[in-house]
Amino acid sequence: MHNFEFVKPSSVADAVAALANGEAQPLSGGQTLIPSMKARLNAPEVLVSLTGIAEMQGVSRDGGALEVGAATTHATVALEAASHFPGLAGLAGQIGDPAVRARGTIGGSIANNDPSACYPAAVLGTVATIVTDRREIAADDFFQGMFTTALDEGEFITKVRFPIPEASSYAKFLQPASRFALTGVFVAKYASGVRVAVTGASEDGVFRWAEAEAALSSNFDAEAVAGLSVPADGMISDLHGTSEYRAHLVRVMTQRAVRAAS
Amino acid sequence: MPKDDGIGASVKRREDTRFLTGNGRYTDDINLRGQTYVHFLRSDVAHGKINGIDTSAAEAMPGVLKIFTSADFESAGGIPCGWQVTDKHGQPMQEPKHPILAEGKVRHVGDPIAAVVAETYEQARDAAEAIDLDIEELEPVVDMVKALEDGAPKVHDDLTSNLCYDWGFVEENKDAVNEAFGKAAHVVSLELTNNRLVANPMEPRVAVGDYDPWGDTHTLYTTSQNPHVIRLLMGAFVLSIPEHKLRVVAPDVGGGFGSKIYHYAEEAFCTYAAKVIKRPVKWTSTRSEAFISDAHGRDHKTKIELALDADHNFMAIRTETYANMGAYLSTFAPSIPTWLHGTLMAGNYKTPLIYVNVKAVFTNTVPVDAYRGAGRPEATFQIERLVDKAARELGVDPVELRRKNFIKPEEFPYQTPVAVVYDTGNYHATMDKMLELADYANFEARRAESAKNGKLRGFGIAHYIEACGIAPSNLVGQLGARAGLYESASVRVNATGSISVYTGSHSHGQGHETTFAQVVADMIGVDANSIEIHHGDTSNTPMGMGTYGSRSLAVGGSAIVRATNKVIDKAKKIAAHLLEAAPEDIELKDGKFSVAGTDKSVDWSGVTLAAYVPHNYPLEDLEPGLEETAFYDPSNFTYPSGAYGCEIELDPETGKIDILRFIAADDFGNIVNPMIVEGQVHGGLAQGIGQALLENCVYDENGQLLSGSYMDYAMPRADDVRGFTVDHSCVTPCTHNPLGVKGCGEAGAIGSPPAVVNAAIDALHRAGHTHVKHIDMPLTPSRVWAAMNG
Amino acid sequence: MPKVMMKVNGAEAAADVEGRTLLSTYLRDLIGLTGTHVGCDTSQCGACVVLVDGQPVKSCTAFAADLEGAEVTTVEGMTNPDGSLGVIQKAFQDYHGLQCGFCTPGMVMSTAALLAENPKPSEEEIRHYLEGNICRCTGYQNIVRAVMAASGQDAGALAAE
Structure with missing residues (x-):
């Protein structure tokens, strides 16, 4: 890979300063960024590691919400969120493999917005708020198509605030090579209604399945979506599955998530 | 009971100690003083004309020592092909030049165009980005059938077409085969694909070239399964370096599975460039580079037909296969779809008439060559899928149809209609053993249990035969091999009795250092720990042919037996002198020589010391010393066989198949180390199951590799395979090698793919999805779901 | 630097x-x-x-x-302080959990991490935990046995299904 200057600030303020340079990029675990740098698809001049910032670490309960520092690893979320928000912990525990979970972070995953990543489904599937170094962004506004988010140049996520649902679950159908989601569905039940977010399936990245949300909001039962389907048009078609298959999996995984959450 | 470290004992592997403590020495662990690094600039288009390569800016980059292009290799030969196939008209195959660096055209994504040598690897890579390439993209040919159509773009402009050869076997039988089909009561046919695979040993390839002006000698350290073959091919045909000036070392090698048999351009480059640069040159492949530069495997498209009479006896088989060669002929590529495939088309059955047609095709893809099993998995897959389909169409039990047509134990040796003679086997026994271990009788109860949980359970059967112990040199010479296929061994007994064995069979996971020591320990009766096995260095080992085709024990082990017998014969003469007896009265047992019928004896070290300190020694009749070399050239192939049973559960909602159990009942002849044999079968099964369910090397229509990394090429993981039961209690020893062994390295990969696919079809049919006749590998959930709902 | x-x-x-x-x-x-x-x-x-x-x-x-x-x-x-094979290393040798040895360092280290977190893992837990370590040689069965043995469990107790 191309060489770069490595910076490891210990506060958000220092990170903001380091990232003010337009050639700088944040590094938050690097489980996707480092392979892409090896392939020379990404060549920052300055890399700002966010994992040394104490205020961006850890899981904490704030009333009905769970706040997760952006530099918290998947392994930590899997462990520390389990008693508060088992759906989120379960999702974090299914990302990659143990070594990836020991380095990869929630902030890095969400900021990258890989169309097959797991975390975007949890963020969109709750009414999560993404807190950055400069503002708060609602989940519905954050994801803007594959590998695209509402983050501005130099802006980075400091924490994610999840309203804890009454019940939730993530059902992931594994892409056997990459261990990303071939299709993954996060279902969260709130008093105000049910949210269903789908990753891995759409060419536009993570999306909410509105029909299923409506059906499940009136009857939170897997059978409520049995007759529903998403159109294959716009679904990803690749070596691992056709668009028709992914559209089918959206329904199957939604039902499985509902069953596991019930 | 076997001697605790002799033949038949599950001796723990000695090589493990270094591997488990981080003390292995793989090629990438070798760093020479003053070493430089090379990065190959590779084509990112499948087919193109090179109009210009401007290296001037790159040459000025930091650390760059030299940039090589094809112009630097005008005096060098192309990478040679080791096998010439003759087509059905008696004409030799079309054989294009395979240059070290692309000449005039690039022919596949990954074809090396230029090589940058620099002080560091990153500098070399940085500079490669600054090379200005002018490549005019040409329309590629990727699909084999389209490649043979009139007007298709040609991969090689100097060849008449993209057809390498059109092979018929046995051509003289063709009419009789067609006649049999005309008379058949039933004809069953199947069109199938044997999916393209990438071998993927976990250690990527590495080459380090070194030149020593002191003796004008070249050394190449390389990740090879057969260093002597590399020395011969590279020295004689590419770089014109005689063997005595060229040393090739293959140290610890992290797996091969066929992909490290071949001589690759990077090896020749590093060897050559080290002399030009006057410093060692190292190349370490990345995994991404491996996907576009290691030879691939399989990639056949076949139509196969079976003719049966009214009693369901097999009458004839005919096939038409397209075999992908890729853009150039890799070392053994032409032999795989022909002599390692066509000769196995009888399977385990008495099919009197067989005709095999193979069209080998050039395409704008990476060269294709042997991958674990090599031709034999392709043959087995066709036969065992077709027999299963026949049973289904005829409404008979697939076990019974096989048993009815099996060659019977009393019919060996058995001459097949496809040239080979099976020496021994007992297919009824392996089938019975497999069904017993699988508890086949109670399958229906297990299926009902799965059905209660909404899952479809299926059981698939396959019976395979393979030709191993490759191979009789005079025979393969007639078939077009440009090398012999013997093996060598030197047994050097040291003065105090310890033994150094030098073998041409390279070990890259198979455990030769342990197994071969067991053989020698058993023969002489000494402690195996007093025996060291050396391999992998052409400077200390006689010409050897290396490790592939499940040949190491059958051929390399036989050479060791021969050399050890020579040692024992001489040692007995020395002992006879010491004991004042006739050599024919000397017996060797448990490391002690004694005179038959007396209590006079001398132990092993007494004799070896006498050989090197010959004070009391028959010098007038016998030279001092105790060291012997032997070569062994087999008189026939060996024919391992076995019955495989696979039990699966299929999730009808997603199409996902889970392996529940896999039973392998193999006949490998005699066994030296059962633990190692079991491990070899496990590994083969995982690769075969990987082919059946997960692995697929896929190009798009532009010749871009879609499965170019582990992000898309699905390797079997620990949670993808399970439930292996391996048995090798059915033994019909090989009749023509001294150990009676057959070889076990490839069996798992050969027998398992049809068992898995048969199990999936079985599950679907039992659940009423009878419209599904076949699903091409890999049986991904998406494909299974589509077939069910198609 | x-x-x-x-x-x-x-x-x-x-x-x-x-x-x-x-x-x-x-x-x-x-x-x-x-x-x-x-x-x-x-x-x-x-x-x-x-x-x-x-x-x-x-x-x-x-x-x-x-x-x-x-x-x-x-x-x-x-390794043990005296240089002999440590418990995990010894189990890999005893149960033939390695062939070419190239993936082995990663397997041994992942096993160490697993056993630190879960001292008596089941077969399924072992297989799942090792999903990030690819072995091309062994077919994993003997690796799973080795991990069972290294954790003091019966290595012969792998489920047939």
């Missing part, structure tokens, strides 16, 4: 690194511990797994500069 110090297998290590120097490069090329292997470039194969502060980490997907002061354990650090 900045100097990065770590404690590797209990000993102080220091080497000058570039920003892009990976932990695997630091271990293999800068301090000479070639037991850690690199088998891919997409963070999939796990041959390079080492323990960093007790956690399994793919050393090819972490920058040395990001690990100043870390405690690193590699396969070289898994």
